[in-house]
Amino acid sequence: xxxxxxxxxxxxxxxxxxxxxxxxxxxxxxxxxxxxxxxxxxxxxxxxxxxxxxxxxxxxxxxxxxxxxxxxxxxxxxxxxxxxxxxxxxxxxxxxx
Numbered sequence: 001x002x003x004x005x006x007x008x009x010x011x012x013x014x015x016x017x018x019x020x021x022x023x024x025x026x027x028x029x030x031x032x033x034x035x036x037x038x039x040x041x042x043x044x045x046x047x048x049x050x051x052x053x054x055x056x057x058x059x060x061x062x063x064x065x066x067x068x069x070x071x072x073x074x075x076x077x078x079x080x081x082x083x084x085x086x087x088x089x090x091x092x093x094x095x096x097x
Contacts, residue, residue, distance in 0.1 A: 001028040004084035008040060012092040014063075017046040027082065033065065034058065034078035036088060051092065062093045 009022040018040075025039050034057050041048055041056040048056060051063045059065075059075035066072055066089040073080050082088060 001030055003027070004029055004031070004082070006036065006082045006084075006086045006088055008036060009087060009089045011090060013094075014047060014051050014090045014092065017050060018044045020044075029084075030081060032078060033073060033080045033082060033088070036082065037078060040090075051090070064091050064093070065089065066091055 004027050006025050006027060007022050008025055010018050010020055015021060023040075023043070025036055027035060037052060037059060038057045041052045048054060051060060052058070053060055058078060061075050064072055064074050067080070067082070068087050069089065
């Protein structure tokens with residue numbers, strides 16, 4: 001499968017917990033948003049229990065992704081397949097973004 005790359009932008013609590021504003025995530029074409037969540041939970045384990053569920057593959061309901069500053073995806077839409085170059089903005093509803 002063709003390799004792609006997405007950018008995950010951290011805001012609010014996720015920025016505090018990671019100490020990062022954004023990171024590039026390599027994926028394969030056809031990967032799902034849950035694969036992104038799994039990669040960031042492995043790279044930043046402090047997100048688990050705060051932003052990401054204990055399974056490391058799903059989001060706590062008060063957190064969501066904005067795709068390229070437009071479409072909003074909630075924790076039940078992790079089957080979404082990011083496109084090469086997508087900017088995935090991680091938002092926390094409790095922190096006000």
